[in-house]
Amino acid sequence: MNIFRFVGDMTLLFSVLVLLLKTHTIKSCAGISLKTQELFAIVFATRYLDIFTSYISLYNSIMKLIFLGSSFSIVWYMRHHKIVRRSCDKDQDTVRHYFLMLPCLILALLINEKFTFRELSTSFFLFLYLMEYNSVFVMWIFSIYLEAVAILPQLVLLQRTRNIDNLTGQYVFLLGAYRAFYILNWIYQFFTEEHFVHWITWISGLVQTLLYADFFYYYFQR
Numbered sequence: 001m002n003i004f005r006f007v008g009d010m011t012l013l014f015s016v017l018v019l020l021l022k023t024h025t026i027k028s029c030a031g032i033s034l035k036t037q038e039l040f041a042i043v044f045a046t047r048y049l050d051i052f053t054s055y056i057s058l059y060n061s062i063m064k065l066i067f068l069g070s071s072f073s074i075v076w077y078m079r080h081h082k083i084v085r086r087s088c089d090k091d092q093d094t095v096r097h098y099f100l101m102l103p104c105l106i107l108a109l110l111i112n113e114k115f116t117f118r119e120l121s122t123s124f125f126l127f128l129y130l131m132e133y134n135s136v137f138v139m140w141i142f143s144i145y146l147e148a149v150a151i152l153p154q155l156v157l158l159q160r161t162r163n164i165d166n167l168t169g170q171y172v173f174l175l176g177a178y179r180a181f182y183i184l185n186w187i188y189q190f191f192t193e194e195h196f197v198h199w200i201t202w203i204s205g206l207v208q209t210l211l212y213a214d215f216f217y218y219y220f221q222r
Contacts, residue, residue, distance in 0.1 A: 001059075002185060002188050002189070002192075004181050004182070004184040004185035004188050005181070005182065005185040007181045008178050008179075008180075008181030008182045008184075008185055009063060009178075011174050011177045011178040011181055012067075012174070012175070012178040013063075013066065014174050015170075015171050015174035015175050015178060016066070016067065016070045016071075016074075018167055018170050018171045018174065019032065019037075019070075019074055019167075019171050020070060020073070020074065021167065022167045022168070022171070023074055023077040023078065023081075023084055024073075024077065026167075027081070027083045027084050027087075028084065028087045029077070029078045029084050029085075029087050029088050030087045030088075030089065030165065030168075031089065031157070031158070031161065031164060031165055031168035032078070032088075032154070032157075032168060032171070033089075033093045033095075033153040033154040033156075033157045034075070034078045034079065034088055034090075034093055035093055035095050035097035035153035035154075036097070036150055036151055036152070036153045036154035036157075037071065037074050037075050037078060038075055038097065039097055039100065039101075039146060039149075039150035039153070040071050040147075040150050041071040041072050041074075041075050042101070042143075042146065043071075043143045043146050043147045043150055044064075044067045044068050044071050044143075045068065045071075045072075046139040046140070046142055046143040046146075047139070047140055047143035047144075048064045048067075048068055049136045049139055049140070050136055051064050051065070051068070089157060089161065092157050092160045092161055093153060093157050095152060095153035095156050095157075097152075097153050100146070100149050100150075100152065101146060103145075104142055104145035104146040104149070105142050107141075107142075107145050108138050108139070108141040108142035108144075108145055109138060111200065141200065144200060144201055144204045145200075145204055147204065147208065148204040148205070148207045148208040148211075149207070149208075149211070151172075151175065151208065151211055151212070152211065154172060155172075155211060155212075155214070155215055158172070158215065159214075172212075172215055173215075173216075175212070176209070176212035176215065176216060179205060179208050179209050179212065180209065182205060183205055183206070183209060186198070186201070186202055186205070
């Protein structure tokens with residue numbers, strides 16, 4: 001693991017800690033999009049389906065457990081905690097986030113590193129194609145696409161309210177910084193590792209980074 005990926009992981013971890021501080025300690029989720037948090041929970045759940053079947057390292061397993069546990073904990077607090085849920089911006093957080101999921105799933109089925117039109121044509125039903133191509137892999141690709149657009153409800157909410165408190169601003173800033181460090185990680189791996197080419201991950205990461213551009217402009221203009 002290189003320094004860029006490690007810093008990226010730590011930045012994402014700090015963003016989660018900031019959000020946990022806001023929901024668990026301050027008992028508020030004002031300015032935080034529940035829709036985005038639900039999408040991130042789905043991102044981690046579908047990305048880490050192999051958590052109990054594929055061991056990479058202790059560090060990797062711990063980080064997976066942290067992101068899974070924290071994402072679902074935040075969603076639970078925002079939906080069910082009797083104090084926290086009252087501060088949710090339900091009237092402004094209205095993006096139909098489930099509509100973002102279907103295109104991502106279709107893309108994961110049709111555009112992935114193992115796809116060929118010839119083999120798709122031999123499958124009678126879509127679910128047979130899914131089983132043939134390892135559902136865990138398809139869900140991992142789905143999580144890559146979904147992560148690229150998961151921040152959209154949050155950015156729309158901030159655009160509508162134009163009231164960014166310090167913790168909310170720090171949370172979104174850290175998410176953007178996490179993606180920036182991961183892009184540096186990919187650049188480093190491209191020049192130091194042989195045959196390191198992952199177009200789907202790169203393009204999705206670039207789309208996600210561009211979505212943060214407006215927020216960063218507004219954040220630094222405050």
